[in-house]
Every structure is written in C-alpha cells, then in structure tokens.
Amino acid sequence: xxxxxxxxxxASDLHLEQPLYGLTEVxxxxxxxxxxxxxxxxxxxxxxxxLEDVDFVILAGDVINPHTxxxxxxxxxxxxxxxxxxxxxxxxWCGGREDPPEAWPEAVPLPENVQRFPxxxxxxxxxxxxxxxxxxxxxxSSAADGLVPVGDFxxxxxxxxxxxxxxxxxxAASAGAHKQxxxxxxxxQHDSKTLFQGPQxxxxxGSPQGRCPDESxxxxxxxxxxxxxxKARTKFIATETVRWRNESLSLxxxxxxNDLQRQLRSAMQRIASEAGGAAVLVAWQVQGxxxxxxxxxxxxxxxxxxxxxxxxxxxxxxPVWATGLETQASETIADELYEEDTILGxxxxxxxxxxxxxxxxxxxxxxxxDLGKNRALVSALQAVDRDERRTLLHEAARLGVDxxxxxxxLA
Numbered sequence: 053x054x055x056x057x058x059x060x061x062x063a064s065d066l067h068l069e070q071p072l073y074g075l076t077e078v079x080x081x082x083x084x085x086x087x088x089x090x091x092x093x094x095x096x097x098x099x100x101x102x103l104e105d106v107d108f109v110i111l112a113g114d115v116i117n118p119h120t121x122x123x124x125x126x127x128x129x130x131x132x133x134x135x136x137x138x139x140x141x142x143x144x145w146c147g148g149r150e151d152p153p154e155a156w157p158e159a160v161p162l163p164e165n166v167q168r169f170p171x172x173x174x175x176x177x178x179x180x181x182x183x184x185x186x187x188x189x190x191x192x193s194s195a196a197d198g199l200v201p202v203g204d205f206x207x208x209x210x211x212x213x214x215x216x217x218x219x220x221x222x223x224a225a226s227a228g229a230h231k232q233x234x235x236x237x238x239x240x241q242h243d244s245k246t247l248f249q250g251p252q253x254x255x256x257x258g259s260p261q262g263r264c265p266d267e268s269x270x271x272x273x274x275x276x277x278x279x280x281x282x283k284a285r286t287k288f289i290a291t292e293t294v295r296w297r298n299e300s301l302s303l304x305x306x307x308x309x310n311d312l313q314r315q316l317r318s319a320m321q322r323i324a325s326e327a328g329g330a331a332v333l334v335a336w337q338v339q340g341x342x343x344x345x346x347x348x349x350x351x352x353x354x355x356x357x358x359x360x361x362x363x364x365x366x367x368x369x370x371p372v373w374a375t376g377l378e379t380q381a382s383e384t385i386a387d388e389l390y391e392e393d394t395i396l397g398x399x400x401x402x403x404x405x406x407x408x409x410x411x412x413x414x415x416x417x418x419x420x421x422d423l424g425k426n427r428a429l430v431s432a433l434q435a436v437d438r439d440e441r442r443t444l445l446h447e448a449a450r451l452g453v454d455x456x457x458x459x460x461x462l463a
Contacts, residue, residue: 058186058213058278061101064112064239065259066094067150068129069121072294074264075333075375081367085331089294091128093261096291097273098132102139104275107186108179109141112239112257113148113194113219118155126160137165142179147171147193148219148240169193169217174204178212187278190233191217198240202226205233213282223247227254235276235284242267244274244288253284260291265335265375268296270328290328297323297334303341309353312344316357320365320372327370336377345379349454354379385449389457396456403449407442414441 072086101109116129136143146169147153153168162168169175169191176190190207200222207214209232216230219239224247227236236247236254244258257274259267272291278284301315316336323332338348348354354377361374390400406412 056277056279059104059106060108060110060187060215060276060278061097061104061106061273062110062112062237062255062257062276063097063260063273064219064257065114065148065242066090066097066111066116066261067114067259067263068094068116068125069150070263072261072263074266079362079366079373082331082371082373086294089292090261090263091125092293093271093291094128095132096289096293097260098136100273100275100289100291101136101141105139106141106275107181108189109136109143110189110215110217110237111143111145112217112237113146114150114239115145115148117150118157130160130163133163133166137163141165143167144177144179144189144191144217145169146191146217146219146239149194149198153193171195174201174207176207185212188212188214189217190214194219194240200227200238202230205230207232213278213284222254224254228252234282235278242271243269244272246286249284249286251283253286255286261294262292262296265296265298265333268298270295290330292330295327295330295332297332298337299323299334300337300339302339303344305341307341307344309344309347309357312338312341313357313360316361317364320361320374324365324368324370324372327372329370331370332372333375334372335375338377338379346454348377348379349451385453389453394456396452399452399456400449403445403452407445410438410441414444 068090070090072089078086098109116125118126133143143166145166147155152171156162167177171193172195174190174192176188178185179187179189188210190205192201192204195201198220200218200220202222205216213235214233215235215237216233217237221240222238227233228248231252234252238254238256241256242259242262243256245256247254249255255274259271260273262268262271270288270290270292272289275287275289276284277287299319301312301319303312320334323334338345358374358377365372366374385400389396390404391397406414
C-alpha cells in the first residue's frame, strides 16, 4: 500500500483453555462446532497474519492458561507459532492473568520467533526488517492487580514507530499522556474498543471468539497499517465461527401468534444474512402485546415457537439457533389486584410484605426436593443479594398474575 512501511496484527484474549458456555442445551449437530470454536477462531487470527504478510504479531495477554488448557490446545498453539516462524513472522507476547510468563512449562520451548515480555519491568525490543529498524516494541506482562502500569512506560524519545504492549485496565487520559508512544496494543477486554485514535492510538482488540451470551456481536482481531509519518490505521477482521446475539421484538397491543412468527422469520433471515458464514446463537426477548406475552410466559406457546425456529433455521447454512425466547412484561401490576379477596390477592400481598421488609428471609432452598443432593444449589439460593431479591420478587408477582388470574388477567 502506498505510503505504508509497517503492518502488524494485534490479538488478545484467545483463552484457548476456555470453552463456550451459557447454553442450557447443546444440539448434537452443533456440538463439535461449539467445542472447537475457540481454536478455530484463533486459527483464523494466525491465518490472517500469514495471508496479510504482516511484519509481526502482537498477543496482548490471556492467550492460554497452560495449567487448564490440556495438550490439544498447547500443541495447537505451538503449531501456529511454527507456521508463523516458517513465514518469518515474529510474535511479541505479553502475559495476562491467565498466562504469566512463569506459567509456561520449561519443558516446552517456544519457537525462536516468539518473544515474551516479563512481569514487573517494561522491556524494549527493536523489530527489524533485515538490518533495517522497523518499529520499537515495549511491553510488560500483567501485574496481579490487573491494571496497566502506564507510569512504567518511561522510554526515551526516538524517531521510530513505537508500540506499547500491555494487558489490563487503563484509561485514555493515562495512555495518551505518553507522547512518545504511537500505538497502545492492549488486552484484557473481550470486546473490541478504541480508547482514542489520531496522532496516537490506544486499542483493545478483544477476543477472537465470544464465549457466552454476554459477549454478543462480532469478535476478531485487528490489522494495523502504519504509514510514513507514524500514523496507524486499524482494520477489524472477524474471526469467530460462532456468534452470540441478543435480539428483542416489540409487539403491537393487538398482536397475535401469526404476527409474532412473521416478525421472527424476517429477523432470523436478516441475522443469517449478516452472519458472514458464522453460526449464530440468538436469544430472543419479546415485549409489548400483553395478551400474547402472557401466553408466552405460560410456557406452551413459547416452547412451540422455539421448536419452530430451530426446525426452520437451526440446521440451515449458516445455522441460526434460537437459544431461548423470554418475555418482558409491564413493570407495573394494577393496584386493585393487591386488594382482591382472592388467592391472587393473598399472594400479591405476601409478595409486597417481602418487598417492603428486606430483612425478611427468602427461604427458597426449602422448596428443593432433596436438600442433601442439591448442596450447591442450596448455597446459590441462599446467596441472593438485594437487587436479585427485588427482581425475583417482581418476577414471582408477574408469574402469580399469569397463573392465578385466568385468561382475562389485568396488567
């Protein structure tokens, strides 16, 4: 590219030891894809580096935990490093919480193209193209507190493009104060994020593969083009093989099942077209249309719609698998329901007493069928904090309205 003198790839948070999680059930036809997704996404990162013929790769932390990864993931990473070595691509790797330098087993030597940054001391490295200095790379592995030690990056000014490599939390003001650093290659966040971009750049590449519903949207790595004048331009490269999405639908007050199915079908077709070949795991939330939402909360209609979505879209190419269909009801419950001389009225008044007296214990564990076999669940139920308690009581009240009011429940 005209005016370009350097090109590198930034990646972080590969977490090769960590599988996908957050699904209540795994379909058989997607099982292998879900198991291999972290490694497949990482393979696309390294393949991109080779195809783009980059000068070097920066790995900004949390690449692999050698103690929990297992031999398959370890062998995979070494093979990727060796492929980069064969293409004369250097790797500069700073450790995060999961992969401090000392965690790597001494009996497994890294290829000579891989250089690691130590903990506790910023180390400078000059990357050369032949005999020509191309870039100065300064880095440090993560400290125990998970913060980037920005103050330790005290380096002499040089007429050379300078990259700082670190893993952890920082802010734009701290990083931007170091005028001698042209580019901060940061790790420790699973979503891509640019703190600032201009004469200087600070960028989190994010994880190449989202692991759970909270990590929705596209994930990948970052290709960085450096022009003469030391100006960096970033380009996002999608690498995930599985993409999480959280979608919502708003229904009109008089919506029926056919209306909802039409909206779901149109949205699923759009999601498939936007997937870029990745499988999609999509969680649905439906709001509005109180009458239809009540039917969904009662269970049968929701199960039927999930089965329909999975049958129609879950085995397509790319598959779009509906992980669930939840509802968001009105936040308010009519005051007159609390005053009824009915089972529902009694139930709502009991809920209100617990809401108004936070000190009253919610002994949810007593409802488990066998306390001895459910110790972990008992512990979880006893650890309900104030916000969780408020949400739980509200959901219980809504469920009571649905189940105890009959077909003509008031909202």
